[in-house]
Amino acid sequence: MTRRPWLGRSFATFVLAPFCVLMAFPFVWMLLTSLREQNTIFNGPFLPRSFTGAAYQEAWTSIEFPLHFWNSVWITSVTVAGVLVFATLSGYAFAKLDFPFRNTVFVLLLTTLMMPSTALIIPLYLELKSLGLLDTQTGLLVLYVSGSAPFAMFLMRAFFQTLPDELIEAARVDGGSEFTIFRRVILPLTRPGIATVVIFQFLSTWNEFLIANTVLRTTDSLPLQPVLFTLMGQYSTNWPALTAGLTLSVVPVVIVYVRMQRQFVAGMMLGAVKN
């Protein structure tokens, strides 16, 4: 790009370095604060001199962290599984099967893809109320799966479209039912697509706050995000415990990100591009 690449690279690094420090600072600070002693928050030195894990113990026990953590794990797992089933079936149908009104239905699903949950929260709340599903994890799961399935369908459809038609035709000639073809021939070929949807869905469900905070009331059934929000009020001065809770809630997300960075980025990109 330039005649003197070394110079350009040094210059870019020089500009990016302070920017990266700024970007990373809140997380570094979060970790440092979570490892401090509570009594050094207000008038101790800016950088702690000694570290303790006491805050983690406190967050773990006094807010019943494991309970909410498992609520999050459970809600996220069921949502991911449900979305995956619905999205692969319908994505495949829209990509490869021919049936009347296919495009009409597809466009209908497409036009509402970008409706934010802020705009739908009132009717969704009322709907769950009339179904008697308010304040139940079942109700929350129904909303999560139905809200996410169309978008995941859209992603899966893009993956299914890359498969050659001849493959399906050959399987039909061999006499498989449409479901068998889907299950035995198509799905195994779509692993990257499935991984992408799983990661994308995992993240958005794990991080979802608005619907969970509105629909669920019983403390015991709450996933992490609403709990962190109430924690902010309760522990407004106990920063080590608060930041320890934040750190613990982020651990699964970071693990998934680090381990599956490539599919992750691919998924985010695809999600954005396909919008």
Place this chain on the structure above:
Amino acid sequence: MATALSPPEPATRALPRRTPYRFGSPLRKSQRVAGYLFVLPTFALFLAFVLWPILYTAYLSLTSWGGFGTPRFVSFDNYSRMLSDPVARRALVITLVLTGVTTVLLTFLGLVTAVLVNAVWPRVGVLVRTILFVPGIVSFVVSAVLWKLIYDPNIGTLNRLLGAIGVDSLQHPWLADQKTVLPAVVVVTVWGGIGFTMLIFYAGLQGIDPSLYEAAAVDGANTVQQFRHVTVPSLRVVTGLVVSLGLLNGFKAFDVIFVMTGGGPNHASEVLGTYLYSLAFGSTSGSIPQLGYASAFSVVTMVLCTLAVIAQLWLTRRANR
């Protein structure tokens, strides 16, 4: 063949199995039935929990309703009330301003960082991409709580840092001052979103044909000219995408503001999302929920989001021309 694993599909049983499939032949019944069955679950959920809520909220926006009894039809009263409600007007203006500012910042900073990341040594690039991207994968609640602590007027890190470097005069109750609360929100939103826009631009940069730069260099263009005349025009579609995503995220903004400021102080950071939420689910004083009026804000939000999608289609089409 129907194995133990595949569920019975009565419609396909009756069909002859081994008819050769010809392209362009009339619809095969099995395919049609399978198509419907495969789409049905998603479509049913969509009708019940996406399309119906949209229509229902549009209807509710034409009513006055406290949540009990039957909604009273009031035609467009809620919308005219919105025009005369100073908080509503303010929320609309703030939503548009926040959206505009964050979109411009995210697009500009995303492009610049992407170009820089593309220019550094590959290993450094991977590291920088990771650092910039991580704020975008934690939840808005986590980032909002974190920044609320940073902005804390008494023991917040920002004020302590300012004190440590000797500029106590700049110390400030960032989230409690009507003048600084919006910039503070913008910082958090940009912090969380920049990794993502950077990544979109970065992917766009990989798609530019290197020979374009070579040709420009042969013609004597310097780095800035190359950026201006090769990079920017080549990224038009990508830019349209980033802009429309910025608009969408801005119009639906809720989590960060709800957690950090709750729309305050004195509605100075109130956006459509937080205002409709407080109207419907009343954070204050057990007042009667105003579901009809709140629904009007839902409709406005949906219209704005639809406009953002249309804008993107338009930008893409224009860029491809």
